[in-house]
Amino acid sequence: MTNRVKFTKMHGAGNDYIYVNTLKYTIEDPESFAKKWSCYRTGIGSDGLVLIGSSSVADFSMRIFNADGSEAMMCGNASRCIGKYVFEEGLTKKTVLTLETLSGIKELFLSVQDGIVTEVTVDMGNPKLEEVTLADGSKDILVYQAVSAGNYTFKGTAVSMGNPHLVIFVDAVEEIDLAKIGPLFEYHPYFPQRVNVEFAQIISKKEVRMRVWERGSGITSACGTGACATAVAAVINQKTDREVKIVMDGGPLTIKWDSATQKVFMTGDAVKVYEGELSL
Numbered sequence: 490m491t492n493r494v495k496f497t498k499m500h501g502a503g504n505d506y507i508y509v510n511t512l513k514y515t516i517e518d519p520e521s522f523a524k525k526w527s528c529y530r531t532g533i534g535s536d537g538l539v540l541i542g543s544s545s546v547a548d549f550s551m552r553i554f555n556a557d558g559s560e561a562m563m564c565g566n567a568s569r570c571i572g573k574y575v576f577e578e579g580l581t582k583k584t585v586l587t588l589e590t591l592s593g594i595k596e597l598f599l600s601v602q603d604g605i606v607t608e609v610t611v612d613m614g615n616p617k618l619e620e621v622t623l624a625d626g627s628k629d630i631l632v633y634q635a636v637s638a639g640n641y642t643f644k645g646t647a648v649s650m651g652n653p654h655l656v657i658f659v660d661a662v663e664e665i666d667l668a669k670i671g672p673l674f675e676y677h678p679y680f681p682q683r684v685n686v687e688f689a690q691i692i693s694k695k696e697v698r699m700r701v702w703e704r705g706s707g708i709t710s711a712c713g714t715g716a717c718a719t720a721v722a723a724v725i726n727q728k729t730d731r732e733v734k735i736v737m738d739g740g741p742l743t744i745k746w747d748s749a750t751q752k753v754f755m756t757g758d759a760v761k762v763y764e765g766e767l768s769l
């Protein structure tokens with residue numbers, strides 16, 4: 490008997506995922522489902538798969554799988570889309586709700602106009618400097634220090650937003666051959682679990698242009714946790730203010746690293762593209 494599964498295609502700043510409501514549908518093998526259906530030619534086409542579920546400690550839960558099937562701890566753009574989904578599907582009437590993730594419980598603040606969620610702010614929690622693993626197995630932090638891969642050496646800053654990010658500031662981000670250089674640094678030995686790689690160009694104290702090579706998905710139009718990591722790295726390196734617009738290929742996100750609470754707040758869109766049905 491074929492198993493029919495309804496899915497919703499959504500994106501945040503162009504970072505697109507396949508969303509399945511596991512309150513209704515069971516996905517036995519999400520890793521292979523993510524790989525198969527993320528393919529743009531033979532599948533649906535997406536940056537990965539997001540499972541929306543119940544939770545005993547929050548209003549809902551999220552699991553996120555990259556296009557290569559690897560499961561990540563957190564996804565900023567997907568958390569906003571989940572807020573939109575659960576409100577517009579009538580699963581909640583709350584406009585402030587909590588989402589359980591592998592990197593803790595996140596709080597979502599929905600902006601609603603005529604029943605439609607137009608924007609979401611997520612409390613992404615406190616950033617940390619991501620520890621890197623040196624050749625002798627010892628750990629260290631990386632703040633604007635040389636990191637080399639292939640024939641390339643850049644000054645990198647490693648930041649964790651629940652998932653790992655290597656933020657590299659450059660003078661001209663459009664000149665970076667992301668498809669060639671991204672994977673070299675994704676697999677850098679500093680990061681045994683691999684890393685998301687952001688190349689960032691400072692436009693002003695209030696704006697940064699960033700392009701991203703995501704761990705497990707490659708070049709994406711935007712990365713929510715990556716935008717947060719970029720803002721944190723920019724503040725740590727005295728390049729921007731604590732509230733900054735991160736402009737990515739798919740659009741902007743506004744990031745605020747609150748000095749009183751040390752929490753990072755991410756604000757941006759959440760867009761429903763279409764609904765579909767699959768036979769598993």
Ligand SMILES: N[C@H](CCC[C@H](N)C(=O)O)C(=O)O
Nearest residue numbers: 561564565566652712713714
């Ligand atoms: N590729 C990321 C997960 C997706 C994060 C990104 N799409 C976001 O919006 O935060 C990782 O493996 O950590």
